[in-house]
Amino acid sequence: MDVHQLRRYAGNPPHGGVLKDLLARDEFIADALREEAEKLPDIVLTEVPAATVRPRAAHEWGLQPVGGVHERGGLQQARLLPVVDNLRLANGVLFPMPITLDVSQENINALGIVPGARIALRDPRDDESLAILTVEDIYKPDQVKEAVQVFGADDPAHPAVAYLRNKIHPFYIGGKLQAIQAPTHFDYVALRYTPAELRSHFKKLAWRKVVAFQTRNPMHRAHRELTVRAARQRHANVLIHPVVGLTKPGDVDAFTRVRVYQSIMEKYPNGMGCLALLPLAMRMAGPREAVWHAIIRKNFGATHFIDFYGPYDAQELVTKYHDELQIEMVPFQQMSYIPATDEYQPADEIPKGVETLDISGTELRRRLKTGAPIPDWFSYDAVVKTLRESYPPRNKQGFVLFLTGLYNSGKDIIGKALQTALNEQGGRSVTLLLGETVRQELSAELGFSREDRHKNTQRIAFVAAELTRAGAGVIAAPIAPYEDSRQAARETVVSSGGAGGNFFLIHVSTPLEHCEKKDRKGVYAKARRGEIKGFTGVDDPYEIPKKADLTVDTSAQSIPEIVHSIVLLLETNGLL
Structure with a gap:
């Protein structure tokens, strides 16, 4: 049982005074760390989606203390290399994506960053201390190698590579993280769960099987049909678990997307679906990212996982690590609308000669920009209304x-x-x-x-x-x-x-x-x-x-x- 599970029992602990004493000790430790942090040099993590230094860090470093991504603290050089090369930490644990804290030479000099130093990490929203990092390593990474291994190529047209090469500072800090508190969120608070909280929520609802759907885009009728079909085939429930951190340039903003998700949840059969937000940045890292998302969704309580990636390369890599992941990847199926029967079916299951309709992403953006009609067979009125509010002609x-x-x-x-x-x-x-x-x-x-x-x-x-x-x-x-x-x-x-x-x-x-x-x-x-x-x-x-x-x-x-x-x-x- 972790700290966050203990906190949930604070009002009525099942084991009485023992848990109360543990909770008191936990709060005492957090208060002591918070007091220490006020006296330490600090780094203010940048808030997503600000276009400055480390726009991903505040969200993702906040995820680590609550068990979202499996890794606590910035990777040391000896631990970064096996992640980049082999998708594993030095101790052999599967971990496909580097989690790093980058600094400039000026930061190092001004803050006195040396091995053994303790640095406070602050939330950009309210300046509160999130954690204390004990520095164990300062090094200059091979960013070209990182780009090639993680993103597939050192291609400046790739948004994550461009970010890595143009925005990231040249030095990384590795060390151990002591959590003080989770980051503050002022938006959609009711839709934000820690992994432990979401697992507890599923247990309360008696959800034994959960199909998580990963998306960074608005959802339309085809997505609803895809997730309902996947859940029914597996006698499971649906978790819509979109990322609300930094995504691809040009993507629909997070506020608009969440309003879309909220409206589309009403279209699910009663009791089938749940919406929760994931404060994570997209890397566009293909199969590696699919494995990473599988780990994260497993930690949040999902038993099955639908991802846009691949589907073939991602499916193959997730299958390779199936025994370690302990989550089943559900291949993403392209759904097509059949006007004759007014229904969606997987494209590869529709007989030849049957008329189908579809609207591409490019065509949808054109219709939004020009005010052209968007048919109800493609999307729901509430979804279209939300998109038009944020994307006028x-x-x-x-x-x-x-x-x-x-x-x-x-x-x-x-x-x-x-x-x-x-x-x-x-x-x-x-x-x-x-x-x-x-x-x-x-x-x-x-x-x-x-x-x-x-x-x-x-x-x-x-x-x-x-x-x-x-x-x-x-x-x-x-x-x-x-x-x-x-x-x-x-x-x-x-x-x-x-x-x-x-x-x-x-x-x-x-x-x-x-x-x-x-x-x-x-x-x-x-x-x-x-x-x-x-x-x-x-x-x-x-x-x-x-x-x-x-x-x-x-x-x-x-x-x-x-x-x-x-x-x-x-x-x-x-x-x-």
């Missing part, structure tokens, strides 16, 4: 027009004229973020070093992303001279998801000579005389955009012509 979605160019290139006047034109059309609010205005209001403390310029651009991107998520149009007009900063800004807006992922980079390519010639304030002249240092185009470079959505030039085009071309760009993309 294109002409109701927000967008960012990111104008970049040299000082005095005309981007500011283009931005002002464009705001006027869009306000004249109406339909959405339009915000203008001029470079100088943002500098004064958001970035007054920043200088003009490459680092500070990058930081300023990211602040603009953050504000723009938040506005577009609410359906606004945003015109941003910083100089933004560096390609990596502009690309990061695009990623920030696109990753905001839903109706806010429309980003257009517009290069105002007015030549430097023309910018200087029209500079009535004499700013360029001051830079030429050395009175202004680090001035873009003079003694600091402007990197020409490689993939601009539109290129304009005020030395060759009038402002109305340029504004019209940008409006046409929006119209072509269905945003006006």
Whole structure:
């Protein structure tokens, strides 16, 4: 019996004073650790889905103390290698996915991270201490090998590989974890269970067999039919157990998905299904991830498991470790709708010549964007209503027009004229973020070093992303001279998801000579005389955009012509 099981008996313990004494001891230990944590150097784990350091850690390190993923503490180098190479810990226990805590050299120096040091890990939501890590190992991993072994290839197009190579700090910390408390969740609290709590819930309901369904996508009629069929064939109940951590870029956001799951649970036969959320990040790691999910679902009390992966490679790997996993993988079956009988059947069981209907994911997204009808044979009205609330048609979605160019290139006047034109059309609010205005209001403390310029651009991107998520149009007009900063800004807006992922980079390519010639304030002249240092185009470079959505030039085009071309760009993309 673990700590969390003991806590459930706190109100009416079956063994009276003995368990009360154990509970008191447990709380005493937690209080002592919490008091110690206040005096220790700390690392604040990043909240999913923030696009900064370690967006997966807060959820997954919180899972470990309650028995979700089998591993307590960051992997030491000697324990990481067998996981990467052989899907096992050094002691031989099956464990296919590395769980790591990454830090920078600056973190190591500032926090005094050395073997034997104790580091407090804090929840980003409320700054409470989650655990204390006793450092046993600090090392620089082979990220290329990790990418190849875990994700199948060192492919930057793979979202998890891109995350590993671009977001993860170069050093890993390994050590032992002492849990203080689980992370705080403010959303869907009633749907969050520890493994022990969910197992207890199944026992209370007398569920002997449970088929867990793993998904990161909204569910429709086909998914309901698939899970009901699998449960009935095995005389079991259904656990809808979706991940609500970081998923694939472009996926439907977790809040929308959970509302969809809640509405579809009403379509299950009475007493057949249960919905519980899993605070876990998807790795897109194929068969390895299927094995990992099987371990996790087994820990949560499932006896059977349906996963999208494979189905063949994943099924083969799970079968290979069947004796250790002690959970049966149910192959995912593609379900097709038969209009003649108004029912779903597995695609491979439908006789040739029988008419079937289906809507692909691409087609569904198109219908959501355009407002085209979604038939009731494909999904339920409540599901479609929820999706349309979060994903309005294109002409109701927000967008960012990111104008970049040299000082005095005309981007500011283009931005002002464009705001006027869009306000004249109406339909959405339009915000203008001029470079100088943002500098004064958001970035007054920043200088003009490459680092500070990058930081300023990211602040603009953050504000723009938040506005577009609410359906606004945003015109941003910083100089933004560096390609990596502009690309990061695009990623920030696109990753905001839903109706806010429309980003257009517009290069105002007015030549430097023309910018200087029209500079009535004499700013360029001051830079030429050395009175202004680090001035873009003079003694600091402007990197020409490689993939601009539109290129304009005020030395060759009038402002109305340029504004019209940008409006046409929006119209072509269905945003006006």
